[in-house]
Amino acid sequence: MSADTTDGHGAGRRRRTRxxxxxxxxxxxxxxxxxxxxxxxxxxxxxxxxxxxxGYSRGAFYSNFSDKAELLLELSxxxxxxFARVLPDILAASDEDRIGEAARWLTDQPPHTEVLLLVxxxxxxxxxxxxxxxLARLTDSTLGFVDDVLDEADETLATPAAHDRLRLxxxxxxxxxxxxxxxxxxxxxxARTMExxxxxxxxxxxxxxxxxx
Amino acid sequence: MSADTTDGHGAGRRRRTRxxxxxxxxxxxxxxxxxxxxxxxxxxxxxxxxxxxxGYSRGAFYSNFSDKAELLLELSxxxxxxFARVLPDILAASDEDRIGEAARWLTDQPPHTEVLLLVxxxxxxxxxxxxxxxLARLTDSTLGFVDDVLDEADETLATPAAHDRLRLxxxxxxxxxxxxxxxxxxxxxxARTMExxxxxxxxxxxxxxxxxx
Amino acid sequence: MSADTTDGHGAGRRRRTRxxxxxxxxxxxxxxxxxxxxxxxxxxxxxxxxxxxxGYSRGAFYSNFSDKAELLLELSxxxxxxFARVLPDILAASDEDRIGEAARWLTDQPPHTEVLLLVxxxxxxxxxxxxxxxLARLTDSTLGFVDDVLDEADETLATPAAHDRLRLxxxxxxxxxxxxxxxxxxxxxxARTMExxxxxxxxxxxxxxxxxx
Amino acid sequence: MSADTTDGHGAGRRRRTRxxxxxxxxxxxxxxxxxxxxxxxxxxxxxxxxxxxxGYSRGAFYSNFSDKAELLLELSxxxxxxFARVLPDILAASDEDRIGEAARWLTDQPPHTEVLLLVxxxxxxxxxxxxxxxLARLTDSTLGFVDDVLDEADETLATPAAHDRLRLxxxxxxxxxxxxxxxxxxxxxxARTMExxxxxxxxxxxxxxxxxx
DNA sequence: CATGAATGAGCGTTCATTCAT
DNA sequence: CATGAATGAACGCTCATTCAT
Numbered sequence: 001m002s003a004d005t006t007d008g009h010g011a012g013r014r015r016r017t018r019x020x021x022x023x024x025x026x027x028x029x030x031x032x033x034x035x036x037x038x039x040x041x042x043x044x045x046x047x048x049x050x051x052x053x054x055g056y057s058r059g060a061f062y063s064n065f066s067d068k069a070e071l072l073l074e075l076s077x078x079x080x081x082x083f084a085r086v087l088p089d090i091l092a093a094s095d096e097d098r099i100g101e102a103a104r105w106l107t108d109q110p111p112h113t114e115v116l117l118l119v120x121x122x123x124x125x126x127x128x129x130x131x132x133x134x135l136a137r138l139t140d141s142t143l144g145f146v147d148d149v150l151d152e153a154d155e156t157l158a159t160p161a162a163h164d165r166l167r168l169x170x171x172x173x174x175x176x177x178x179x180x181x182x183x184x185x186x187x188x189x190x191a192r193t194m195e196x197x198x199x200x201x202x203x204x205x206x207x208x209x210x211x212x213x
Numbered sequence: 214m215s216a217d218t219t220d221g222h223g224a225g226r227r228r229r230t231r232x233x234x235x236x237x238x239x240x241x242x243x244x245x246x247x248x249x250x251x252x253x254x255x256x257x258x259x260x261x262x263x264x265x266x267x268g269y270s271r272g273a274f275y276s277n278f279s280d281k282a283e284l285l286l287e288l289s290x291x292x293x294x295x296f297a298r299v300l301p302d303i304l305a306a307s308d309e310d311r312i313g314e315a316a317r318w319l320t321d322q323p324p325h326t327e328v329l330l331l332v333x334x335x336x337x338x339x340x341x342x343x344x345x346x347x348l349a350r351l352t353d354s355t356l357g358f359v360d361d362v363l364d365e366a367d368e369t370l371a372t373p374a375a376h377d378r379l380r381l382x383x384x385x386x387x388x389x390x391x392x393x394x395x396x397x398x399x400x401x402x403x404a405r406t407m408e409x410x411x412x413x414x415x416x417x418x419x420x421x422x423x424x425x426x
Numbered sequence: 427m428s429a430d431t432t433d434g435h436g437a438g439r440r441r442r443t444r445x446x447x448x449x450x451x452x453x454x455x456x457x458x459x460x461x462x463x464x465x466x467x468x469x470x471x472x473x474x475x476x477x478x479x480x481g482y483s484r485g486a487f488y489s490n491f492s493d494k495a496e497l498l499l500e501l502s503x504x505x506x507x508x509f510a511r512v513l514p515d516i517l518a519a520s521d522e523d524r525i526g527e528a529a530r531w532l533t534d535q536p537p538h539t540e541v542l543l544l545v546x547x548x549x550x551x552x553x554x555x556x557x558x559x560x561l562a563r564l565t566d567s568t569l570g571f572v573d574d575v576l577d578e579a580d581e582t583l584a585t586p587a588a589h590d591r592l593r594l595x596x597x598x599x600x601x602x603x604x605x606x607x608x609x610x611x612x613x614x615x616x617a618r619t620m621e622x623x624x625x626x627x628x629x630x631x632x633x634x635x636x637x638x639x
Numbered sequence: 640m641s642a643d644t645t646d647g648h649g650a651g652r653r654r655r656t657r658x659x660x661x662x663x664x665x666x667x668x669x670x671x672x673x674x675x676x677x678x679x680x681x682x683x684x685x686x687x688x689x690x691x692x693x694g695y696s697r698g699a700f701y702s703n704f705s706d707k708a709e710l711l712l713e714l715s716x717x718x719x720x721x722f723a724r725v726l727p728d729i730l731a732a733s734d735e736d737r738i739g740e741a742a743r744w745l746t747d748q749p750p751h752t753e754v755l756l757l758v759x760x761x762x763x764x765x766x767x768x769x770x771x772x773x774l775a776r777l778t779d780s781t782l783g784f785v786d787d788v789l790d791e792a793d794e795t796l797a798t799p800a801a802h803d804r805l806r807l808x809x810x811x812x813x814x815x816x817x818x819x820x821x822x823x824x825x826x827x828x829x830a831r832t833m834e835x836x837x838x839x840x841x842x843x844x845x846x847x848x849x850x851x852x
Numbered sequence: 853c854a855t856g857a858a859t860g861a862g863c864g865t866t867c868a869t870t871c872a873t
Numbered sequence: 874c875a876t877g878a879a880t881g882a883a884c885g886c887t888c889a890t891t892c893a894t
Contacts, residue, residue, distance in 0.1 A: 465762070465765075466682070466762065467680050467681065467682050467683070467759075467762055468680065468682075468683070469679070469680055469682035469683035470680075470681070470682035470683075470762070525845075541820070542758065544820075544824055545755065545758055545820075545823075546680075548823060548824050548825075549678065549679065549680055549683065552678070561824060561825065562825065565821070565824055565825065565826055569826075590831075590835065593829070593831055593832040593835055594835060596821065596826055596827070596828060596832050597814075597818075597832050597835045597836040597839070599817070599821060599826070600814060600817035600818040600820075600821050600828065600832075600836060601810075601813060601814050601817055601836065601840075602817070603817040603820055603821060604812070604813035604814055604815070604816040604817020604818065604820065605810075605813040605817065607754070607757075607758075607813075607816055607817065607820060608778070608809065608812060608813050608816060610758075610761060611757055611761055611774060611778055612761075612774065612775065612778065613778055613782075613809060613812070614809070615809060615813065616806070618803075618806055619806040619809050619810050619813075621845055622803065622806055622807060622810045622840065622843045622845060622846060623810040623813060623814065623840060623843075625843050625844055625845045626810070626839035626840040626841070626842065626843030626844070626845075626846075627814075627835065627836060627839040627840065628839070629839065629843075629844045630835045630836075630838050630839030630842075631838055631839070631842045632738075632834055632835060632838045632839075633835060633839075
């Protein structure tokens with residue numbers, strides 16, 4: 001494809017193609033942006049700071065993104081993809097202790113900043129239709145994930161009646177999100193606390209159970 | 214010459230004293246700031262926008278606050294006070310359906326932006342010791358409130374063992390906070406969803422109950 | 427006008443009249459301005475700083491002066507008067523050592539900031555005709571003072587020919603002014619240096635002496 | 640496409656490199672700053688005015704200097720360099736009439752604003768250590784220059800005793816500085832006046848001459 | 853494609869000034 | 874007369890963005 005691979009002068013690490021180079025630039029910028037948006041917020045994050053942290057110059061940014069909003073959108077999309085990619089592993093966790101497993105996973109992860117990204121995204125929505133749509137997609141797909149977990153549920157989990165199903169999904173997401181936010185605010189949230197939270201919601205006493213005929 | 218003291222019509226609107234005037238200015242600026250901080254974030258909120266919305270000039274702001282950070286701090290403190298003032302009413306809710314009552318209250322309130330304030334406060338904390346302290350006070354006092362509710366609990370609520378008590382408190386706060394955040398993000402959170410959430414956590418099946426002798 | 431002076435109830439320190447009060451306010455503001463203008467320059471001096479240092483509020487300033495320029499003008503005029511008032515003492519110095527005496531006087535005075543005032547005045551002149559005029563009056567009157575010293579001169583001083591007379595006056599003023607400025611810049615100027623300077627100019631070897639018939 | 644390298648006409652104006660461009664921008668900004676600082680003072684000089692006069696936008700300034708103080712420092716340093724570069728010419732002036740020569744040179748120069756720069760520098764010194772140091776270097780190096788002139792002196796100049804040497808140097812600098820300042824204030828200082836001043840100081844009658852064995 | 857000098861809008865803040873008290 | 878809250882112009886500076894190199 002590129003001229004590099006045609007020269008048979010040994011198997012030495014061939015020079016990267018342009019496309020690869022640029023892909024890496026994008027990736028690094030996105031990674032840097034994740035940190036900076038989380039710590040400074042969207043408005044507070046300067047492009048200089050992002051590019052500096054990524055080891056590039058201001059111009060590199062404008063070669064890859066049209067503006068700051070696009071970067072946030074792209075970053076959010078990437079994060080959504082990452083999350084989706086990890087889900088199967090969690091879903092595959094041993095059945096006997098699904099909740100504890102999930103609680104531990106949610107606790108051990110490095111500081112989650114996704115919540116903060118969502119907050120920024122919500123801020124962009126008034127002036128950016130893209131942001132509005134992406135935000136909706138993000139929340140919907142996350143709710144979908146939770147729904148999938150419920151599907152896999154055996155008798156240890158609730159089997160809510162149809163009218164409560166969506167509500168339950170939302171409640172679970174609220175619990176997870178709230179926990180992440182509190183942790184960001186400095187409140188200690190250990191695995192057991194997470195377990196209390198998840199188990200409680202999944203077995204909420206007020207839940208109308210599905211009537212199995 | 215002035216009508217204030219000479220008119221004997223009892224409570225006739227006398228001209229405001231300077232202190233009163235200024236208090237109103239402060240209050241209006243704080244109210245305007247609440248909206249603007251919520252919709253634009255701390256960095257994105259310009260003082261011009263805040264003062265305009267409050268109906269004052271830029272300078273009025275600087276007659277009342279030393280800088281933008283102080284305004285956020287003051288606003289957060291005021292909100293904390295407001296919250297504390299409403300608590301007794303909720304605590305006094307009918308015993309039979311304490312949870313449903315709380316769920317409804319949390320749902321019916323006008324859009325809560327306190328979570329967003331907390332996020333902004335968290336951002337200031339690195340450069341502002343005051344923000345750090347205020348944030349800690351806010352989370353602590355809110356946790357304290359939740360704790361109070363548990364104290365009033367009768368048998369309909371959990372009576373957790375000591376080692377779970379604090380965890381339960383945090384879990385409840387996470388649930389409430391998460392729900393507020395999701396609602397802000399556009400996810401519908403109705404009273405029943407809130408009830409699922411609260412009741413679940415308060416009666417978490419994994420909770421080690423206090424052993425009553 | 428005020429009731430203070432009409433009541434003959436003993437000779438107790440009577441309350442100051444309004445005019446006296448105001449005169450003191452003016453005087454204190456002017457004194458404070460002298461310091462602040464010297465250390466911060468005209469533009470760098472804020473009215474707040476001046477009034478604070480004088481122990482008054484912002485409003486007191488506007489009750490006494492129409493704007494900042496007027497204060498500088500007034501201050502400069504006052505200083506000119508002060509200077510004129512001290513001159514006789516110097517002129518009266520013993521004849522034998524007039525130069526040494528003057529040198530010592532110029533050295534011992536507290537840090538002179540008059541030069542700095544002149545610089546500020548020069549800056550105002552483009553937009554303020556008053557400043558232009560006052561500046562001219564200040565330099566002229568100071569030159570006049572130097573001229574007076576020359577008049578009193580006996581044989582120990584130069585008796586320049588008419589065409590050098592004005593030049594000599596200017597040269598002396600340049601010497602004094604330059605010395606004051608250098609001292610402000612941190613260069614040490616002791617009494618002997620001043621003497622070298624003054625004596626030199628007054629007995630300049632290139633001076634065309636008046637031909638006495 | 641571009642004429643730069645393809646035209647073989649030797650010194651044909653090739654397109655400037657970026658470094659050259661920026662150097663010119665810096666130089667023009669510094670030149671403009673010289674005028675504006677002199678006429679408005681440091682505080683009174685707005686960056687807008689400086690950049691406008693230099694024909695650039697506000698931002699060009701911040702691409703080249705970190706802040707206003709740095710510009711003053713840089714300008715002062717440049718001026719010091721310029722001065723040092725002219726000195727040899729003056730020192731090379733004909734021996735017979737060194738003083739007259741110097742007097743004429745000091746008189747004919749375009750309006751000197753160096754004194755004013757020194758005043759501004761003195762103002763910065765409290766908050767800017769750099770300013771303090773630069774000011775000291777400026778006065779020291781100028782004193783050094785004067786000292787060099789004395790070294791070159793033949794019998795037409797004074798050969799002061801050691802203890803008067805430094806004092807003489809300072810006195811001469813005071814004379815020159817004072818003359819420059821008075822001229823700025825509107826007092827006419829012609830070449831003859833300068834000569835009176837310089838010759839006088841250099842042959843001050845109170846000077847203790849070095850004893851030549 | 854990446855660089856970084858230059859642009860210019862916009863922001864936080866200061867400050868001279870006004871005016872109701 | 875003095876006070877100080879409020880005004881609003883101006884300033885120093887930041888930063889998203891452009892574009893010649």
